[in-house]
Amino acid sequence: MAALPYADADSSLRALAGRAEGFGRFAVGGLHGPLYCVTTLADDGPGSLRDGCRKKEPLWIVFEVSGTIHLSSYLNVSSYKTIDGRGRQIKLTGKGLRLKDCEHVIICNLKFEGGRGHDVDGIQIKPNSRHIWIDRCSLRDYDDGLIDITRQSTDITVSRCHFAQHDKTMLIGADPSHIGDRCIRVTIHHCFFDGTRQRHPRLRFGKVHLYNNYTRNWGIYAVCASVESQIFSQCNIYEAGQKKKTFEYYTEKAADKQEAKSGLIRSEGDLFLNGAQSCLLNGIGEECVFHASEYYPIWTMEAASDSLRAVLQVCTGWQSVPRPQDQVAIA
Structure with missing residues (x-):
């Protein structure tokens, strides 16, 4: 049986704080604050989720x-909040x-579905937000992205999430043009990208560590590295459907550079199934991609395998x- 990280994080309510792996590992959420109980499904007002999230x-x-x-409008989340859906089913x-200019936010065990409108994302992280952990959430069917991380937001982990029915x-x-995004650092692990079309993720400028994710039946590509980005893809499972291209490279020009560049991908221990193409960018520059050990000492990872694939479909x-x-x- 495949091992899952932070297995004891459900031993007590606040054991979740500080247990993220990777770049978001320092996120403590509302560890040092009291409980706030959401007692209504109303969009706003006393006892609502919006009311709790706006408190300082x-x-x-x-x-x-x-x-x-x-939600009739984006729900802004202020700093030092944990939105903990364990024990209930909240959609x-x-x-x-929207996580805007905030820090130390944990979002756990929620469903996001059916977001409508221009530029409507399930979780939008911008600008200048950091120490964020998104864990065990189900996301599908939004008009824009499911999770967007932009405008110098960094030190973020997305773990054990299920993505479906989306482009x-x-x-x-x-x-x-957003050259400040060179600071972006994101870890994505033990996630299931279930027939979503593209962007698992698409990255510009920053650094992303992908490990022990399962991506299947994509519609264009699985992972895309664009201008100056670095992606470390480690022990993931890529199972192609009709489209076989796993790694895509888009060339763009940073606003402060004369020459256009794509990004770079390092693939280590990945499993490619059903004809998924494992070729990298002519083998060029892979050694220039960061290694996760340069930034954090340990992470819970195992070899990509059939047993891991089975676990990720249910956990x-x-x-x-x-x-x-x-x-x-x-x-």
Whole structure:
């Protein structure tokens, strides 16, 4: 049986804080704040999710209700918040979450489905946000992206999420004019990209570590490296459908450079199935891609295998797990 990371993070409510792997590992969310209980599915007002997220103090937000919250506008999340959906089934629809100029946010065990409107993403992280962890969420069917990370937002981990029924899945770095995005660093691990069309992710400028993800039946490509980006793809499973191209390279010109460049991908221990093409960019520059060990000492990873593929199909996305008991809040 494949091993999953942070297996004991559900032992108590706040054991989740600081347990992310990778670039988002310092995210503590609302660890040092009181519980805030969501008691209504209303879009706003006392006891609503929006009301809790706008408060300035640290909060660990939990739900006393299950059901669908229809967002009429983006829901802005302020710093030092944990939105913890364990123990309930909460679906957000209409619009999505926006993490703007914030830090230390954890989003766990929610469903995002049916976001409508121009530039509507499931989770939009911009600008200047950092120390973010998105864990065990199910995301599908938004009019724009499912998760977008842009405008100098960095130190982010996305783990054990399930992505489905979507086109432009995950964009990291929005535009070649945004040269400040060279600071972006994201870890994506143990996620299941389930027949989504493209962008798993598409990256500009930054650094992304992908490991132990399962991507199948994409519609254009699996992973794309564009201007100056570096992708370290390690022990992932790429299972092609009709389209076989796993790695794509788009050439763009940074606003402060004269020469257009694509990005670079290093593939190590990846498993390519059903004719998925494993070729890199003529073998050029792979040695120039960062190694995760330059930034963090350990991460929970195993060889890409059939057993890992089976586990990722059932242990990603929203999970029917009880809400852990809360121990004495840490002062």
